Amino acid sequence: MGEDEHFTAQLREELRHRVRPMRGRDPKERGRTTTPLELLYDLTYVVAFAAASDMLAEQLSHGDIWPALGAYIFAVWAVSWAWLNFTWFTSAYGNDDLLFRIATIVQMVGVLVLTYGLPVSFERAAHGESPNNLLMVIGYIIMRVPQILLWLRAAREDPDHRSNALSYVVIISIAQVGWLLTAIVPLPVGVTVTALIVLALFEMVAPVVATRSYGFSPWNAGHLAERFALLTLITIGEVIAGTTAAVGALTQQVGWSPEAVLIAASGLVTAAAVWWTYFLVPSRAILERRPERAFGWRYAHLALFGSIAAIGAGLHLTTIAVEKGGVSLLGIALALAVPLATTIVLIFLTWSVLLRSFDFTHVPLLLITLAPLAAAVVVGAVTRPGQSIDLEQPGSLTTLSLVVGLVALGAVVEVVGHELVGFGHTLRAWRADRSGFARDSAGGPPRIAGGDGTARS
Template sequence: MPTTTYYRHGLRRMAGRDTGQGHRAATPLELLFDLTFVAAFGVAGNQLASAVAHGDYAAGIGGFCFAMAAIVWAWINYSWFASAFDTDDWLFRVLTMVQMTGVVVLAIGLPAMFESLERGQPVANEVMVAGYVVMRVAVIAQWLRAAHGSPRYTAVAKTYALTIGIAQVGWVILLFLPLDPLGFLIGAVIVSAIDWSSPVLAETKGLRHGGTTPWHAHHIVERYALLAIIALGETVFGTLAAAQEVTEAEGWSVASIMVIGLGILMAFALWWVYFLVPSAPILAVRRSKALLWGFGHIVLFTAIAAVGAGLHVIGYVYDEHSHVSTLTAIVAIAVPVLAFLVTLFLLHGWLVSELLGHAARQILVLALPVAGIILAALEAPLWLCLLAIVASPVAIVVSYELGAWRGLEAQLDRALERASRRSGDVRP
């Protein structure tokens, strides 16, 4: 590669990236982009923990799910576009930084949105919507660049731009309607359905016109893995927040050490479980699997971040100014852990076109977080309840390393063999 190609960032035509490019990795700009989501996840998690601590369960959970869906969807849109059309020219960089600014603005608006939900007032989402529109306007500009850059991708790129644009008009309309939480929920579902339909509509149109987006399987899997790690960072932050309250209330007792140690172990175990099975080999040969796999990660990332918020709630149990029960904190951790495990189980089954074997082992793994809730209801020590929950992902890791990997490897091999016999399913 000539050195001028490396150093010069002049405008380049968006002709689409090579889907088979070797050694394709995340760029420094993508890593910088991800940093803004560290802040957004952190604000959303803190707001959820605070709402749970004050007994505002519906408002906290509803606001958290809405915030995470908006945050992760914005990340997904950028990441898939960059995987297919990243030119690394100055305009691509500037528009990416505009999107990053939008993420920061959206995060600034989260506390006001949560507070309005907790009070049952019209949803105060003005700042959130402003940040989201900033992000999406930049995305529209990128898609119009792609439409102009290559006739092959004109149809798919224009469909993305049009659908996203209609959705943004919908969000702005909702902004000016004095809706209560229920009314806002209905409106948000309608507008989100339009927004989230863009990949289905655009890629279907691209199929008819011979040009679906040329995303890179190994690159996109790496990008998702990096966001999973960012979400897992919330479990570390949640543990640190809890540790401050626990050690202040009890000092370095056996119970406090167990709670802190188990919180850290939770982060390690969830990371290990997420990376047990590689997704890239399947997506590289079965590109039709990508849409549902990508959407499913919205639930997965939300669940991981919610685990961090649940660990944060433990701190409120030890806060003398709060009145949070052990049961509340344990439920706040157990439910998202279950959501994480079930979602990951289903996504793996979707990729390899078969479910995991050893049903008894799967049931046992999923029963452990439930056991933690039961122990909390029976007023067992908090650390013992948390141990039951953490034992669930740890059991998966231990089982895998002791030999269960052979079954997963066999599933992957069978899926790849089936894909090789269906050459018509592999599209450029």
């Protein structure tokens, strides 16, 4: 093929989005990157995470701690799980044709509809009711029905993976009926919440069971690593947005001061440190060599997305405290320190799942990292206990900036510690894992992990 013919074929592929066969992508393709359509799809999740974070902060400011956390977990799970499933399908079958683009846009509409239902969800939870509501369910169904149609299309056009595709059709269809029933059938709150938990577990466990029975779809491990990293960046954006809002509210109240500068710097440092720490985990490099580990790795991200966005909620709570009052310094300290500590632990667990190594030499580093976070909570607890923040009181602004600064210090300690010792731990864990893999293979024919996650002789 000449250069002109090659260029013409490239333009046809990129610019003409007619209906194309939906055959499985190459799971071993190296260097595969995120498409503009996938980036567009992710933009709706900026809105969803921001709305969930804001609602969490608002309810925490009213003192509805446990109902707020329950509604937040439910919202983040629903949004993240729908994103994860579509991303998994796209990695296996994304062909960017006309029908695929339309299905993607319809799912984006579903994300927005679900987001509109979040205020109702948090309000219902605050009144002791189920966080589920019909508007959220409608949005979720709009997100999931196109996936059913896409899996049906994959089952028809990719006969090698038909059983796997049809298993997803059955699982998603059953789940949607269940979600709809929980929203329209009047049941006691306890029964409804139990049903929500059962449905969520079904959606997460059933695909793993089906995969063991019917095989894997041809997803690309390196592509998935990039996609999950990009959504992680989106959630980190909530930390930056929360910092901007908090500092903006503060400067409107008291003007610029050294304390305001410290809070602004601390928020940005926290966001950067979370980013730095996350990308110290060699997800793409390991998954391309051990793709079968993607299942545990992806489930760790469900909690990770929520914990990172919750850091932003803590900063939004700081904004509410400055503008409206009614929030104690201890409340702010906990709202910042707990999700950051959770994020650090989850990143460590992600590393452990990837490398199949629970390196307890990380424990001293973890304790050192958590020490400033604990100090922030102590400062919050001993500073005017039981009283709301009042910037007109002497020292209030200083203690507020101290709490935010200590939280940022914990994030920095994590980065410095991993830069000093993390590479050596990762290298040792990888060598031990590789040696163990070789020993397991020595007893029989060589077993090579296929790109679809299977081990083939």
